[in-house]
Amino acid sequence: MFNALTKTNYNFPGQTHVYHGKVRDVYSIGEDTLVMIATDRISAFDVILPEGIPYKGQVLNQIASKFLDATADIVPNWKLASPDPMVTVGVRCEPFKVEMVIRGYITGSAWREYKRGVRTLCGLTLPEGMRENQKFETPLITPTTKADEGHDENISREEIIAQGLVSQEDYEQLEKYTYALFQRGTEMAAEKGLILVDTKYEFGKKNGKIYL
Structure with a gap:
């Protein structure tokens, strides 16, 4: 039986740094290149579980690779x-300090807050009378902070710009990309009889250019 790969300890030519995340290990090669390995580790509620699942890393990496190609x-x-x-080699960027969450339906944490009577989500006002799993008329972007440790926190568009986390110009571009990516993902899911309920996108910047 194939053993789960839960640890990596490589030494690539030109390697300058290694970062071990909850699931992925990222090796820096020189100043411009990253080697990202999707391991078989399992992370739940910010805790890494003691055993992994064989082939999990391959599945995660190949899904990401397919959709990167499909949205280039x-x-x-x-x-x-x-x-x-299990591996993707790519361009090293300076990541934006926000994650672009986009929701097509009210479910999960958004529904739990709504059920408690909360009618604002990341600065957006939600209408009365919504039902669990109801589709929004227009998908909502509900960004979060990008925490190095612990939980990401909801944040509004206005707070992001006011705090200087992302410039207004860049944030407006991130919004455009996020809507377009979600539309493409929705179409691809529908072709397979699936519904893209919600997702998140992370972006970075290098030499003035924004990358997914």
Whole structure:
């Protein structure tokens, strides 16, 4: 039986740094390149579980790789190559300190807050009388902070710009990319009889250019 890959300890030529995340290990090669390995580790509620699931990393990496290829006409992305099912090699960018969450339906944490009587979500006002799993008339972007440790926190568009986390110009571009990516994902899901309920996108910047 294939053993789960839960740890990596490589030493690539030109390697300058390694970061071990909850699921992915990222090796820096020189100043411009990253090697990201999707391991078989399992993370739940910000806790890494003791055992992994064989092939989980391959599945995660190949899903990401497929959708990066399928949306390259919408936004430039960091991927250069995927030389192994668990590995992506790409452009090193300076990540934006926000994550672009977009929701097509009211479910999950958004519904739990709504059920408690909360009618604002990341600065957006929600209408009365919504039902669980109801589709929004227009998908909502509900960004979060990008925490190095612990939980990401909801934040409004206005707060992001006011706090200088992202410039207004860049944020407006991130919004455009997010809507376009979600539309493409919705169409691709529908082709397979699926519904894209919600997702998140993370972006970075290098030499003045925004990458997914």
